[in-house]
Amino acid sequence: MLVHTALGRAEQVARHWAQADCPVVIHVDKGVPKRTYDAFVSALSDVPNLMFSKRFRCEWGTWGIVAASQVASELVLASFAEVRHVYLASGSCLPLRPVQELIDYLAARPQTDFIESATTADVPWTVGGLDAERFTMHFPFSWKRQRFLFDRTVEFQRRFGFRRKMPNGIIPHMGSQWWCLTRQTLSAILQDPDRDEYDRYFKRVWIPDESYFQTLSRLYAINVESRSLTLSKFDFQGKPHIFYDDHLQLLRRSDCFVARKIWPYADRLYEAFLTDAAGAMKKTEPNPGKIDRIFSKAVERRTRGRPGLYMQSRFPNEDWENGVTAAPYSMFQGFTELFENFEPWLAKATAARVHGHLFAADRVHYADGQTALNGALSDSAELRDYNANAFLTNLIWNTRGERQCFQFGPDDTQDTNWRVAKDPHAQISVITGAWAIPLFRSNRDFADIRKLAANLQKIESDQMDVLRSPYTKARVRIWTMAEFIEAPMEPLQGILDEIGQTRIRRLAEAPKMVDLHGFGQFLQNLKNQGMHPYLMGDFPVEHGPTATAKQQRKPYLVK
Known part of the structure; x- marks a missing residue:
């Protein structure tokens, strides 16, 4: 012994x-x-x-x-x-x-x-x-007590090709x-x-x-x-x-x-x-x-740990996680701007928990106006922004078993763009250019609108570069606003089918779209002021059904 x-x-x-x-x-x-x-x-x-x-x-x-x-x-x-x-x-x-x-x-x-x-x-x-080298080199120093001398001796022998001879072969x-x-x-x-x-x-x-x-x-x-x-x-x-x-x-x-x-x-x-x-x-x-x-x-x-659960041994190391998040979730961009009451409609259609803008500048907009969520996640923007990535992974971990959906936009904190893009659990649906609708419906001075529009477009453009990156692993769908409103039923049906929380019949009607009368002219005014709003797609000046010309009455003879 x-x-x-x-x-x-x-x-x-x-x-x-x-x-x-x-x-x-x-x-x-x-x-x-x-x-x-x-x-x-x-x-x-x-x-x-x-x-x-x-x-x-x-x-x-x-x-x-x-x-x-x-x-x-x-x-x-x-x-x-x-x-x-x-x-x-x-x-x-x-x-x-x-x-x-x-x-x-x-x-x-x-x-x-x-x-x-x-x-x-x-x-x-x-x-x-050290496997074969432990037999071909000298080790006069202790690995535990004299680590520096141990490492330098190994480097010296490797550099000069020193090899010991085995006794008696x-x-x-x-x-x-x-x-x-x-x-x-x-x-x-x-x-x-x-x-x-x-x-x-x-x-x-x-x-x-x-x-x-x-x-x-x-x-x-x-x-x-x-x-x-x-x-x-x-x-x-x-x-x-x-x-x-x-x-x-x-x-x-x-x-x-x-x-x-x-x-x-x-x-x-x-x-x-x-x-x-x-x-x-x-x-x-x-x-x-x-x-x-x-x-x-x-x-x-x-x-490796459990998927989506971070621990000290992996936390400081990028891409060492065993799954970015613990469960699938969905991120929507541009939908609440384009549709009225989109969040309650989506919650009813999917039985998922649908949040507002989780990364809004003022606070975290949880579903149903909650101020705190599972795991004592508060609605404080300051606490969230201390580590936005950890906030997202904690939210998904703490709500396992329930599909989470949330809204996003260029006005929100952008710190999570890469984390979401590289997450195979993320389902991302984006209508580019929809951020312009609140500006169109606002009562701001046009000079302020033009400045805000230019800034939001730049932010969303950078975000689209991330989502289209070859490193992106999320399920990403991107539509321009112009192409989406031409036929909204098909993409909405595809989104609901992919969430797949409940058995959904074919959609009979989409959520109500906001009134876009005059939106095309609004975009043209931005162009006239030197700001080119290209993320909306090819949006006509007068968007909407073309007015049917009055039918000409046939001439007739009065006797």
Whole structure:
């Protein structure tokens, strides 16, 4: 057992091994204070067949862990002649099944070594960018304590093409450090005539505890099963998963003999597994693959999250989101300007929640005049504009299960243009130039109208460039005002069909259109003043049905 922390739990587990007549040798990290170490030794002094080995400082990724494993293994082999397999465990490892079952399992396989051992070409799990290079370079500095020197040394060796020679042409292998080797294989490694040469080589290998025994066991093992009998899971960063009390059923399903890393305060786990054979797990073949699917889902949830829900690990990174928003929604531009009472008509036709201008300058215009929405989203324009994109994603997340529709226009805050355009959940319907209708119906001075019209047209033109960008992923439909009012029924029907909240029959009538009498002349006046309103399309000066000429009466003769 390699122990460096939580000595109370290590004592508990060591007693459990010893009670099953397993000889135990414990290595305690030299970093543990002598007073603490002496108290630990004294606490276990009553346990037979338990010994302590020479201490080394065990720092992650360095030779100390291998040296500790070597001296502890030598002590086991020298002191206990009856040992056929040596099982390497840590102080945070927890036996999940009765120790006797492990003894019987190994006795049935007397010449089998259980050690994860694969060549660098076959290892997909290395995290950190060093796989084959960890064997061809020198690593004299600690990756954790001397990161700057570590990185500079790697850069220097890469730049000058430095490559170390493998001793005796061995083929490097990698795998989990938690192995179970036969006495024959382990003694052959420790008593190899070339051991000094191998040790010198691996002392400058990065993370040698994952390669020393994994490589040398291939030279002597009769039958290698490239797997560990210890259940250990790692996240996407290469850090081990820690098991807590609520993982009890998960660990039972694994059918494994030993698991790590166990949280030292997981009282329920220690009480459940450090028990007698009657209360332990059933006798079956270890199968950690049974819970791989759960861990894969956990990694995906941690790295990708739920669609439309943002978290700290992805929030600062553009396009790292798992879906821009959580559900489909619709944005309408120009419809409330062109149609009277468009919002209530759309809400009735689709059963969706239809808001006004959510990004208006004065406030957030929620449906039905609400001042706050799900998730305590207020109607404050100041709070909304602090992060308009987050406001939109929060609104869609908080109202999942109900289709959201809202109005938009060039008068509104434009901060969300790219966010909406790149969102596959967005359905965008735009009638360009409709912003001119409120100006046409206003009672402003014409000079102010011309200035406002020029500004709004520029804003909408920039917005159309975004919506027509090759990066746009939203479902976008754009009509000029002139083409839309020629035949409004077909586009309205298409919009309702796409929202698809309820089964909608063919439209019998469209919402009432505002009176556009004189609008064509209004646009002409803008042109005459030097402002060219091109977004409306080809709008005639006198738009509307052409007046039918009076039918000429036939001449007749009066006698």
